[in-house]
Each structure stands twice: as structure tokens, then as C-alpha cells.
Amino acid sequence: MRERIIILLLLALTGAATVTRAEPAAIFPRLLSENAADREAALIDLARTGDERLDPFFEAYRVGSVHGWNGQLVVAESHPGQRLVLLDPLTSMPLLDAESTPVVVAKSDLVAIKISRNERKTVANARSLLRLFSPRAESRIAGAKKCGDPPVLVEALGKLEDLAANDPDRRVRRTARESISLIQLDQNPPGSHAQVEAIIALAELRCQRAIPRLRELLTAELADPEARDVLHAVATDAIRTIERRLFLLDRVSSLFQGISLGSVLILMAMGLAITFGLMGVINMAHGEMMMIGAYTTYEMQRLFGSLAASGVISAAHQDVYFWAALPAAFLAAALAGFLIEWLVVRHLYKRPLESLLATWGLGLILIQAVRLRYGDNIGVNAPAWARGGIEILPDLTLPYGRLFIIGLCVVALLALHQLIQRSRLGLNMRATMQNRDMAASMGVNTHLVDRLTFALGSGLAGIAGYAWTLIGGVTPDMGQKNFIIDSFLVVVTGGVGEMVGVICAGLGIGILTKLIEPLEIGGFTFGAIWAKVVLLIIIVTFIQFKPAGLFAPKGRAADV
Amino acid sequence: MSNAPGFAARLHAHRFTLFLVAAGLFAVPAAYLAGHLTIETVNMLGRYLTFAIVAIGLDLIWGYTGILSLCQALFFSLGGYAMGMYLAHHGGPEGIIDANGWKIPACLYVVYPYAVGEAPGDATVPWFWKPFFWLPLTVALGVLIPGLVAYLIGYFGFKSKVRGVYFSILTQAITVAFWLVFCMNNMKLCGTNGLTRFATIAGFPLTSDHVKLGLYLTTVVLLIASYLLCRWLTRSPFGRVLVAVRDDEKTLRFSGYRPYHYKAFVFTVAGALAGLGGMLYAPQMGIFTPANMAADRSILVVIWVAVGGRGTLSGAVIGALGVNLFYSFLTTRAPEVWPFVQGLLFLAVVLLMPGGVMGLGAQLAAAWTSLRARWTEPAPASLAVPGEDQA
Numbered sequence: 001m002r003e004r005i006i007i008l009l010l011l012a013l014t015g016a017a018t019v020t021r022a023e024p025a026a027i028f029p030r031l032l033s034e035n036a037a038d039r040e041a042a043l044i045d046l047a048r049t050g051d052e053r054l055d056p057f058f059e060a061y062r063v064g065s066v067h068g069w070n071g072q073l074v075v076a077e078s079h080p081g082q083r084l085v086l087l088d089p090l091t092s093m094p095l096l097d098a099e100s101t102p103v104v105v106a107k108s109d110l111v112a113i114k115i116s117r118n119e120r121k122t123v124a125n126a127r128s129l130l131r132l133f134s135p136r137a138e139s140r141i142a143g144a145k146k147c148g149d150p151p152v153l154v155e156a157l158g159k160l161e162d163l164a165a166n167d168p169d170r171r172v173r174r175t176a177r178e179s180i181s182l183i184q185l186d187q188n189p190p191g192s193h194a195q196v197e198a199i200i201a202l203a204e205l206r207c208q209r210a211i212p213r214l215r216e217l218l219t220a221e222l223a224d225p226e227a228r229d230v231l232h233a234v235a236t237d238a239i240r241t242i243e244r245r246l247f248l249l250d251r252v253s254s255l256f257q258g259i260s261l262g263s264v265l266i267l268m269a270m271g272l273a274i275t276f277g278l279m280g281v282i283n284m285a286h287g288e289m290m291m292i293g294a295y296t297t298y299e300m301q302r303l304f305g306s307l308a309a310s311g312v313i314s315a316a317h318q319d320v321y322f323w324a325a326l327p328a329a330f331l332a333a334a335l336a337g338f339l340i341e342w343l344v345v346r347h348l349y350k351r352p353l354e355s356l357l358a359t360w361g362l363g364l365i366l367i368q369a370v371r372l373r374y375g376d377n378i379g380v381n382a383p384a385w386a387r388g389g390i391e392i393l394p395d396l397t398l399p400y401g402r403l404f405i406i407g408l409c410v411v412a413l414l415a416l417h418q419l420i421q422r423s424r425l426g427l428n429m430r431a432t433m434q435n436r437d438m439a440a441s442m443g444v445n446t447h448l449v450d451r452l453t454f455a456l457g458s459g460l461a462g463i464a465g466y467a468w469t470l471i472g473g474v475t476p477d478m479g480q481k482n483f484i485i486d487s488f489l490v491v492v493t494g495g496v497g498e499m500v501g502v503i504c505a506g507l508g509i510g511i512l513t514k515l516i517e518p519l520e521i522g523g524f525t526f527g528a529i530w531a532k533v534v535l536l537i538i539i540v541t542f543i544q545f546k547p548a549g550l551f552a553p554k555g556r557a558a559d560v
Numbered sequence: 561m562s563n564a565p566g567f568a569a570r571l572h573a574h575r576f577t578l579f580l581v582a583a584g585l586f587a588v589p590a591a592y593l594a595g596h597l598t599i600e601t602v603n604m605l606g607r608y609l610t611f612a613i614v615a616i617g618l619d620l621i622w623g624y625t626g627i628l629s630l631c632q633a634l635f636f637s638l639g640g641y642a643m644g645m646y647l648a649h650h651g652g653p654e655g656i657i658d659a660n661g662w663k664i665p666a667c668l669y670v671v672y673p674y675a676v677g678e679a680p681g682d683a684t685v686p687w688f689w690k691p692f693f694w695l696p697l698t699v700a701l702g703v704l705i706p707g708l709v710a711y712l713i714g715y716f717g718f719k720s721k722v723r724g725v726y727f728s729i730l731t732q733a734i735t736v737a738f739w740l741v742f743c744m745n746n747m748k749l750c751g752t753n754g755l756t757r758f759a760t761i762a763g764f765p766l767t768s769d770h771v772k773l774g775l776y777l778t779t780v781v782l783l784i785a786s787y788l789l790c791r792w793l794t795r796s797p798f799g800r801v802l803v804a805v806r807d808d809e810k811t812l813r814f815s816g817y818r819p820y821h822y823k824a825f826v827f828t829v830a831g832a833l834a835g836l837g838g839m840l841y842a843p844q845m846g847i848f849t850p851a852n853m854a855a856d857r858s859i860l861v862v863i864w865v866a867v868g869g870r871g872t873l874s875g876a877v878i879g880a881l882g883v884n885l886f887y888s889f890l891t892t893r894a895p896e897v898w899p900f901v902q903g904l905l906f907l908a909v910v911l912l913m914p915g916g917v918m919g920l921g922a923q924l925a926a927a928w929t930s931l932r933a934r935w936t937e938p939a940p941a942s943l944a945v946p947g948e949d950q951a
Contacts, residue, residue, distance in 0.1 A: 361906020368899035
């Protein structure tokens with residue numbers, strides 16, 4: 001077996017470059033061989049042809065629907081009446097007889113290929129190998145990765161070297177290089193020169209996948225103590241190098257996650273801070289405004305899905321829903337806010353505690369209404385583009401979804417700033433916030449200002465909910481459970497009525513949460529829950545020193 | 561109060577106490593013994609009366625002192641966990657002894673990787689379970705721990721002048737943090753399953769009807785005691801300071817008082833009372849889970865007091881009983897409606913009847929007066945908004 005593979009390997013190394021690729025059809029008859037080893041060799045050769053159409057064939061082979069029929073290789077598919085319809089192994093089209101009707105046979109007409117357990121593994125290997133030939137870079141990366149993961153695929157070495165040298169995609173070249181070194185690490189005897197070289201190459205590549213296998217090597221017993229010492233020294237050094245890099249990458253990606261979480265918090269807290277600053281009202285239903293934004297996004301997705309299903313728009317344009325959902329989420333939440341202000345909140349000016357209770361009750365009603373309508377959990381599918389990410393460094397990918405959220409938050413804040421500083425409504429808002437009675441006597445319709453401000457704050461929460469669908473789950477109580485308290489803590493920490501305070505506190509809380517979560521002290525990992533507890537302790541301590549928040553209003557307005 | 565109140569006047573002043581004694585200690589047990597009430601109903605009443613104890617505590621800080629605490633459920637649960645641990649120690653299957661000679665409570669097996677009754681191996685009873693093996697110590701700790709936690713929250717919160725909604729939000733955040741921690745399996749507090757497999761209290765089986773009646777009677781007695789304690793507190797000079805904190809804290813501070821001492825003290829009392837409620841609740845419920853300290857439970861306490869009428873201790877008791885009886889009536893028929901009803905209760909009580917049930921009489925009288933005034937005076941100067949000037 002081993003010799004055969006090495007021979008094949010040599011053949012592949014010498015042959016791949018010079019001989020033109022074989023046609024799969026020429027190899028198929030070899031699968032009819034009685035000898036399992038021959039069949040396995042044929043499978044690998046098939047994979048080497050790089051024909052993409054072979055992937056479904058391999059699956060059919062694995063599940064045992066490939067048969068011999070009149071000395072021909074066919075895929076048999078079940079057909080009504082205990083009979084089988086025959087398909088071409090490569091094209092998966094039905095075989096046709098002279099009258100151009102599909103060939104249907106009884107099971108007894110077919111020669112089954114008995115697949116050994118070993119062969120099943122070979123099929124899996126062949127599929128990984130096949131992926132190396134894929135025109136899609138993602139597929140080649142996945143295939144290259146698979147080849148280097150244990151049990152390694154030695155047969156792939158030739159193609160991997162080709163990829164490492166010639167592939168147009170940087171990531172493919174890197175993955176191929178990693179896998180070559182991993183295969184060499186696996187195949188060469190422990191302590192050998194070639195293995196040590198492979199370890200050094202892996203350390204230079206900062207290959208994350210190598211760590212478990214390097215750890216294994218540390219426990220290996222070698223006859224030669226000198227070779228063992230060298231191996232240990234090199235492996236330990238390599239592990240340290242790779243781990244240092246991983247640690248750094250982890251921190252960077254935590255920071256990034258923290259900023260995107262902070263962005264959602266800022267959008268949420270901004271609305272709360274404005275309404276509290278303006279009206280002295282606490283809106284506990286603010287989380288539900290977020291929920292409304294998220295469910296509006298879901299409804300837009302369904303709407304565009306059904307439009308695509310009925311052919312009004314093409315399926316390729318279905319992702320447009322995401323852009324349409326942004327104004328929809330804002331408007332839906334803003335409208336809800338407008339109604340809440342009109343029906344409930346306007347009766348509760350300057351009575352924050354009562355407003356807290358009333359809006360909590362309102363939140364309960366909204367949550368239960370949504371729960372009865374939609375059930376407990378719905379799936380919002382992020383549009384295709386948001387599922388990818390930019391790989392700024394190997395092993396460090398910034399997802400587009402989170403980048404989008406950060407961008408959205410920046411844009412929303414800039415727009416809000418412009419609105420407050422430049423527009424007529426903004427002027428009236430600031431006037432009302434500074435001195436309600438004076439503003440009213442100067443002709444500002446303070447009631448209308450209140451209502452519009454409340455709607456604006458709610459709309460921002462709607463945008464936050466819209467953004468959250470990209471990175472988190474959507475449930476009826478998402479706002480109440482995960483966001484309302486956190487966003488209040490942002491307001492408490494940041495101070496009321498200052499945009500800068502909310503931004504600093506939101507980012508701070510978001511980043512701290514994500515930095516504390518993976519923290520490990522003496523074998524104890526904090527995790528999400530302890531991170532929350534630690535953060536709360538930090539906030540409570542902070543309030544001891546700055547009771548009115550980071551950017552407290554000064555002067556007469558200070559003691560409201 | 562006059563200097564020498566007559567007997568009848570004193571009876572009248574204590575009419576609510578008398579009502580509690582008559583209804584709670586005599587009427588309900590009599591109805592049960594006569595067969596008009598099942599033991600399940602008595603047990604349910606007992607549980608709701610423990611809520612009333614919590615509500616009295618909240619009324620003390622919210623109704624009288626003006627501090628809206630959203631962490632009463634936390635104190636309730638701390639008491640409940642204390643008693644729950646005692647009950648778990650003396651509950652479910654016998655004979656699982658750890659390396660140190662302690663019987664491992666059956667519910668702890670949820671968080672240990674063994675089946676109930678399997679060889680414990682390195683599984684031992686955690687140190688913080690041990691004090692709760694003895695009933696007197698448990699009872700003491702069940703009041704002291706919530707009291708201490710309340711004091712710490714109050715001291716640090718009030719010292720740095722965290723006020724109003726800020727304090728409410730802070731207490732809610734603290735409750736959520738505690739809740740998350742209590743839900744964790746590796747805290748060895750039985751995770752989300754909670755404390756289960758209770759069997760005996762002080763040697764008596766919890767399933768027995770007599771024990772259930774006894775627990776009910778204990779609850780009533782302690783409720784009356786709590787009521788009298790808070791009544792005495794609110795009518796003393798101390799109580800006047802509390803009301804001053806509520807109505808004008810700044811003036812109080814400028815008059816030489818240090819309000820945070822008073823606030824922290826009264827917050828501690830409320831916390832301890834909630835702990836007492838929790839301790840009485842656990843044996844009557846037969847299980848104690850972290851769901852009891854979820855954020856919405858604390859707000860539920862607020863709604864009991866609000867419905868009953870904040871600022872009146874009897875209102876707190878009536879509210880707690882009334883809302884919960886209504887809840888149990890509704891959930892047996894249409895459970896999915898309850899959140900709507902609860903939400904509407906919040907809205908209605910805040911917008912329409914700020915005085916609650918106890919303030920309803922005054923509110924109706926005021927409405928009647930203003931209506932009559934409008935009748936006689938054709939052009940009213942302003943519309944009387946009910947309860948607008950209610951503190």
C-alpha cells in the first residue's frame with residue numbers, strides 16, 4: 001500500500017507537469033476492478049483530473065450508488081417499482097437507449113462495487129484533492145487546509161507545491177505552504193532533519209493549525225537524546241512564536257468586536273440620553289423600539305423574498321432588502337415612538353420613576369404581541385456580501401457585517417450632529433432642553449419638539465435593531481434582555497445630554513466587555529458573564545468618583 | 561395622634577392589623593378546617609403572603625422614601641437560596657456522602673458530572689453550602705445576607721448621591737449580574753434548575769398538610785410582625801425624615817441631616833424583609849430557581865405596591881395579594897394574556913390611578929368635587945388632573 005502510494009506520488013510529481021490531464025472517462029473502468037487498492041488508486045487519479053463534475057460522483061460512490069453495468073460504470077438512482085434508473089457518472093444525465101428513453105434496469109442487472117472502510121476515507125481524500133483544482137479560491141483554500149489536517153493527504157503534495165508556487169491568490173499560496181509543511185511534519189520520522197525544517201517553516205508561517213501537533217511532538221520519545229533536545233527546543237520555540245501571534249490577533253479581533261458592539265450601544269443610548277435630557281423621561285420600552293427595527297428588517301426580507309418568488313424582482317437582487325430595510329426600520333420605530341409619546345409619555349414629564357414603570361408595561365405588551373405573532377425566534381439572513389470579510393492579516397478576518405455596523409453608526413451620528421446643530425428642529429430641541437418655559441414663550445412648540453425628538457430617538461434604536469440582525473439573534477425580548485440595561489449604563493456613565501459622553505461610554509463599555517471576556521488569569525477564563533460582572537463593578541466604582549457621568553452638565557442645569 | 565387615645569380610637573388605628581389577624585390567623589384556617597378551602601389554596605395564600613412581606617419592604621423605600629429599588633427580587637432570592645440550601649441539605653435521596661463526610665444535596669448533582677447516587681469521587685459539598693445545614697443559622701443568614709448586600713448597595717449608591725432613575729437602573733443592573741452568576745453551573749448553586757428535592761424542614765415532612773398549614777401560619781405571623789415594624793418605623797421621627805428625603809432631600813441635607821445614612825438604613829431593612837419573604841417562600845413552593853431573581857420579578861414587586869397604593873403599608877399587602885390572586889386566576893385560564901394584563905396594569909396604575917386602590921377613594925372624591933365645581937361654575941379655570949400633585 002505504502003509503496004504503491006509512493007510510486008503514484010512519483011508518477012504524479014513527474015507526470016503532472018508533462019503529461020496532459022487524463023480524461024475521467026478513461027479512468028472510470030479501473031473502478032470496476034475487483035482489487036480495492038486499484039480502485040483507490042483510480043479514485044486519486046480521478047481527483048487529479050481536477051474535473052469539478054466529479055464531486056457529486058464521489059458522493060454517489062461513497063454512499064454506494066455507483067455500479068457496473070455491462071462493463072460500464074454507472075450511477076444508479078432509485079426509480080418507482082423496485083427498479084433503477086442509470087445515470088452517466090460524469091454528467092449525472094440519464095443514460096439513453098437506442099430509442100432515446102432513459103435506461104431502467106432491475107437491481108440484479110447491476111454489479112455492485114463493495115466499498116471497504118479504507119476506500120471511504122480515500123473518497124474523502126479524493127474530494128479534498130479535487131477541491132485543489134477548483135476555479136474558486138475559497139474552495140482551493142478549504143481543500144488545501146483539509147490536505148494538511150490529520151490524517152494528512154500525502155497524495156496532494158504535488159498539487160500543493162504547484163499551488164504554493166503559482167496560485168494567483170495570496171491566501172491559497174499561504175495555506176498550501178502551511179499544508180506542505182504539516183504533511184512533512186507528519187511524514188518524516190520524529191527528530192529528523194526534514195521534520196525540524198518543517199517545524200521552522202511552520203513557525204515562520206505562524207501556522208495556527210500546527211500547535212496541537214507540535215504539542216504532540218513534545219511528548220514524543222526519541223532514542224537519540226540529542227535529537228530529542230533539538231526537536232523539543234525547536235518545537236517549543238515554534239509554539240511560543242505562533243501563540244504570541246495568536247494572542248495579538250485575538251486582542252485585535254476582540255477590540256474590533258468591542259467597537260462594533262459599542263456602535264450598537266451608542267445608537268441605542270443616544271436616543272435614551274436625548275429623551276431623558278429633554279423631557280426627564282425614562283423610556284424602558286426603548287429596547288422594544290430596537291426589537292421593532294429588527295422585526296421590520298425581517299419583514300422586509302420576507303417581502304423581498306416573496307417578490308423574488310413571484311418573479312417581480314430577480315432572485316439575485318433579493319439582498320436589496322437590506323438597503324430597503326434601513327429606512328423602513330427607522331421609520332417603523334420612529335412611528336412607534338411617536339405614538340408612545342402621544343399616548344403615554346407626554347403625561348409623565350419630569351416624573352422619571354413613573355415613566356419607567358409605564359414604559360416597562362408598554363414594553364411587556366409589545367413583547368408579548370410580537371411573541372404571539374412571530375413565535376420565539378426568527379431568522380434574519382444577512383445578505384450574502386455581509387457574510388464575508390476582509391482578511392487584513394492571515395488568520396485575522398474583519399467581517400463585513402461588523403464593519404458595516406461601525407460605518408452605519410458613524411454616519412448616523414454625523415447625521416444626528418448635523419440635525420441638532422444645523423437644522424431648525426435641532427435649534428428648537430436645544431432651546432427646549434436648555435429652558436423649556438423660555439423656549440415656549442419664544443414661540444417654540446415644545447410639545448411637537450418633544451414628540452419629534454422622542455420619535456427620532458426611537459428611530460435610532462430601530463436602526464440599532466436593524467444593525468443587530470447582522471451579528472446577533474432576533475427574539476421578541478432582545479431589547480429588554482440584552483440592551484436596555486446596558487444602554488442605560490452607557491447613559492449613566494456618559495452623562496445626560498452630551499453626545500460625546502455617550503460615544504465615549506458606549507465605545508468604552510463595548511470594548512471593555514469584549515476585552516475582558518477572553519481574559520484568562522491563572523486558568524480562570526472570565527467569559528461573558530463574569531465580564532458583565534466585572535464591568536458593572538467598574539461602572540459602580542466609576543460612579544463613586546463621577547456621579548453625573550463622564551461629561552456632566554455644569555452650572556445651573558447640573559442638579560436636575 | 562392625641563396624647564391619650566381612647567380604646568376605640570386605638571382599635572381603629574390598628575384596624576388593618578386586626579383585619580390581618582382575623583382573616584389570616586382565624587378565618588382562613590377555620591375555612592380550611594371546615595373543608596371550604598383546600599390545603600393547596602392555603603399553601604398558595606401562604607406564598608402570596610410572603611410576597612406581601614417583600615412588598616411592605618419596597619413600600620418603605622419607595623412609598624415613604626422615594627427610592628425606586630429594582631432589586632427586591634434579588635434580596636428575596638438571597639433569602640430563598642439560604643432556606644433552599646438548608647432544605648436541600650435535608651432533602652432528597654439519602655446516603656451520598658462526600659470525602660469530608662457531608663451528604664451531597666441531590667440537586668447539586670445537576671452540576672456534577674455524575675448521576676444521582678454515583679460514587680462522588682472528588683465531588684464535595686462546597687464551603688458556602690455548609691453554614692446552611694443548621695436551621696437557626698440559616699434563618700439568621702437568610703436575613704443578614706440580603707441585609708448586608710442591601711447595605712453595601714445602598715451605602716455606595718447613596719454616598720455618591722446616585723439618585724432617582726439612576727439608582728433604579730443601577731439596582732436592576734446589579735440584579736441582572738447576580739442572576740447571571742446564579743444561573744452558572746460552575747457556581748455550584750445548581751444552575752438554572754435551581755434548588756430542588758426538598759423533603760423536610762426541622763424534621764417535619766414538607767408534604768404533610770399540617771406542615772403546610774404551619775408554614776402558612778408562620779408566614780401570617782411574620783407578615784403581621786413586619787407590618788407592625790414598618791408601621792412603627794414610619795410613624796416615628798425616623799419616618800418623618802424618610803418622607804423628607806422623598807419630598808425634598810436637598811433641604812434636608814442643608815438642615816444638617818445626612819440623608820444617605822437614613823436611606824442606606826431603610827434600604828437595608830427592606831432588603832432584610834425581602835430576604836425573610838424568600839425564606840418563607842422556598843419551603844412553601846418546594847423549589848427555588850434563579851428565575852425568582854430575574855429582572856422582571858423586581859419590577860413586579862413595584863407593581864404590587866403601585867396597585868395597592870404606594871405610601872400606605874396596608875396598600876402594599878393588598879396589592880401583593882390582589883395582583884397575585886388575579887394572576888393565578890388568569891394563568892389557569894389564558895396564560896398568554898397575562899403579559900398584556902400586566903403591561904396594562906403598569907400603564908393604568910401610573911396614568912389613571914397614581915394612588916392605587918388605597919388612594920382610589922380620595923381620587924374619586926377629588927374627581928367628584930371638581931365635577932361638581934364645574935357644574936356650578938360654568939367656566940372652569942383649569943382641569944384637575946387626578947393625582948398630579950400626588951407625591
